[in-house]
Amino acid sequence: MGYKRITIIICFLVGFLSNAQDSLSYQSPLDIKLLPSGSFGELRSNHFHAGFDLKTNRQIGKKVYASEKGYVSRIKVKRFGYGKALYIKHPDGKTSVYAHLSKFNPKIQKWIKKYQYQQETYAIQKFPGKNSLPVKKGELIAYSGNSGSSSGPHLHFEIRDEQSRPLNPLHYTFDQLKDDRQPQVKGLYLYPVSNDAHINGSQKRTRIVMRKKNRRTKETNPVEAYGKIGIGINAYDQFGLTVNHVGLYKITTYVNGKKHFQMKFDCFPFSKSRYINRMIDYAFYKENKKRINKLFIQNNNKVPFYTFQDQKGYFLIKHQHDYKLKVVLEDFHGNTKTVEIPIKGNKKSLKKGVNNRKTPYYVKTGEAQMYEEDKIDVYFPKGALYEDQYLDVDFQGETIQLHNYKTPIHKPVTIGFDVSHYSAKDREKLFIARVMPWGSKYYSKTIKEKNRFYTKTKTFGKYTLSSDRVNPTIKPVNFRDNKWMSNYRYLKLKINDEHTGIDTYRATVNGKFILMEYDYKTDTITYDFNDDKFVDGENKLKVVVSDKVGNTAIFEAKINRKN
Ligand SMILES: [Zn+2]
Numbered sequence: 237m238g239y240k241r242i243t244i245i246i247c248f249l250v251g252f253l254s255n256a257q258d259s260l261s262y263q264s265p266l267d268i269k270l271l272p273s274g275s276f277g278e279l280r281s282n283h284f285h286a287g288f289d290l291k292t293n294r295q296i297g298k299k300v301y302a303s304e305k306g307y308v309s310r311i312k313v314k315r316f317g318y319g320k321a322l323y324i325k326h327p328d329g330k331t332s333v334y335a336h337l338s339k340f341n342p343k344i345q346k347w348i349k350k351y352q353y354q355q356e357t358y359a360i361q362k363f364p365g366k367n368s369l370p371v372k373k374g375e376l377i378a379y380s381g382n383s384g385s386s387s388g389p390h391l392h393f394e395i396r397d398e399q400s401r402p403l404n405p406l407h408y409t410f411d412q413l414k415d416d417r418q419p420q421v422k423g424l425y426l427y428p429v430s431n432d433a434h435i436n437g438s439q440k441r442t443r444i445v446m447r448k449k450n451r452r453t454k455e456t457n458p459v460e461a462y463g464k465i466g467i468g469i470n471a472y473d474q475f476g477l478t479v480n481h482v483g484l485y486k487i488t489t490y491v492n493g494k495k496h497f498q499m500k501f502d503c504f505p506f507s508k509s510r511y512i513n514r515m516i517d518y519a520f521y522k523e524n525k526k527r528i529n530k531l532f533i534q535n536n537n538k539v540p541f542y543t544f545q546d547q548k549g550y551f552l553i554k555h556q557h558d559y560k561l562k563v564v565l566e567d568f569h570g571n572t573k574t575v576e577i578p579i580k581g582n583k584k585s586l587k588k589g590v591n592n593r594k595t596p597y598y599v600k601t602g603e604a605q606m607y608e609e610d611k612i613d614v615y616f617p618k619g620a621l622y623e624d625q626y627l628d629v630d631f632q633g634e635t636i637q638l639h640n641y642k643t644p645i646h647k648p649v650t651i652g653f654d655v656s657h658y659s660a661k662d663r664e665k666l667f668i669a670r671v672m673p674w675g676s677k678y679y680s681k682t683i684k685e686k687n688r689f690y691t692k693t694k695t696f697g698k699y700t701l702s703s704d705r706v707n708p709t710i711k712p713v714n715f716r717d718n719k720w721m722s723n724y725r726y727l728k729l730k731i732n733d734e735h736t737g738i739d740t741y742r743a744t745v746n747g748k749f750i751l752m753e754y755d756y757k758t759d760t761i762t763y764d765f766n767d768d769k770f771v772d773g774e775n776k777l778k779v780v781v782s783d784k785v786g787n788t789a790i791f792e793a794k795i796n797r798k799n
Contacts (some may be wrong), residue, residue, distance in 0.1 A: 332396075458578040532550045777795050
């Protein structure tokens with residue numbers, strides 16, 4: 237009998253109980269047809285998706301409504317990430333989140349602008365109290381957009397529990413979402429894990445061809461295997477009407493008809509989201525841009541979706557025993573797809589020593605480790621890596637090749653450079669850059685101490701010192717010097733910086749701060765004339781933009797206006 241454990245997902249249960257108590261029912265935040273383009277728990281880059289992405293007909297400006305009654309508990313405006321986001325706290329303790337918005341409703345807009353002007357900043361975060369901005373269920377709260385790190389207009393919607401852990405919204409809303417499409421499996425892989433294990437004679441991950449058995453089932457030819465093995469799948473689901481690939485809800489494996497392993501996407505704390513890089517076959521993803529979900533739990537994997545496991549999901553295949561392995565994929569609405577994998581146990585004599593290449597750089601996951609050559613130092617905190625391993629590290633003067641991009645980093649690794657031989661003036665323009673395989677250099681957030689600059693990174697690769705002596709650029713978009721702009725609603729400029737990117741920008745009219753909203757995707761900063769900061773007649777506009785090493789550009793123009 238193997239070791240068994242059932243993880244009870246407390247956040248989900250608590251949320252569910254309090255929901256029943258207050259009998260709140262969350263409505264869709266949009267009044268257009270519900271077309272999800274992303275689902276809860278979907279596998280994304282370095283994280284699990286925390287909510288649902290809802291299509292907005294490729295447009296911005298769709299009305300966004302409060303899903304339930306409550307009050308605005310948080311307003312967050314950021315250049316990246318969620319962009320403009322609104323959080324509503326509900327009487328049952330849950331919070332709904334609306335992100336990538338284009339603007340808030342006039343009342344909320346006015347409330348937050350006051351603070352943006354007070355603090356002279358676009359990026360802001362505020363936590364209005366219970367009585368500041370109450371909302372009714374179905375009240376218009378905002379307009380959908382494409383702000384922040386969004387790759388097209390849509391609404392990102394979440395429901396979180398009292399501890400700010402995202403919950404699967406399908407438990408609470410979207411009843412109108414009907415779905416009769418089955419999950420699809422694109423790839424099935426078997427992993428030999430123990431040293432004596434093999435899959436059809438191979439000691440490497442092996443793709444297994446599937447064929448259709450019936451509408452709900454796929455099957456494979458019998459696989460010869462031995463030892464400790466695991467299953468990996470590349471799979472997706474679709475909602476009725478949309479073409480978008482979304483995540484699954486439940487994945488279960490069976491051996492000889494007995495449940496062996498299960499994962500369910502109900503709830504997760506943000507602190508565990510990055511473990512996705514341990515759950516998927518990370519190297520395969522980096523090489524092929526496809527994610528294989530490993531249906532077994534390796535050490536240092538704290539993904540919170542595992543709800544049942546025997547032998548941590550691994551199978552122990554014995555010589556001359558037959559096994560029926562089965563993977564059942566299920567979406568939230570109960571549509572399933574099953575894959576049947578017959579296994580024939582067959583011990584084989586294998587070539588010894590799969591990979592015993594050693595380097596001087598051995599990093600253990602349970603210990604911190606530091607390496608140093610004359611000008612560069614590297615520090616791995618405890619838990620930086622998921623596995624103890626030898627790394628390829630090459631110190632080349634002012635450049636370091638730090639292993640390869642196919643290995644995930646969980647906790648940031650510090651890379652430090654000795655800059656004592658640079659003059660104080662040169663140091664000002666100096667920064668740490670990540671060098672891409674094709675030669676492009678990207679600014680890596682550089683912390684400057686007197687004789688040492690350092691950066692923290694979660695990406696292996698090549699790092700070097702570089703300098704940036706080029707000023708940002710500032711260009712007017714919809715005006716020129718001395719223009720009359722009485723009939724304009726917006727004032728727009730493009731700001732750009734080639735090497736290190738824009739750090740700060742500040743716009744004033746007649747010496748007073750004006751709020752300009754920055755969209756990094758279009759390099760545009762925008763002022764809304766309704767903010768009423770221009771006087772009748774001539775106005776002096778000044779825009780100052782600095783990059784990340786402090787190169788600064790100044791733009792000035794006269795703008796005439798009759799309000
Ligand atoms: Zn999203």
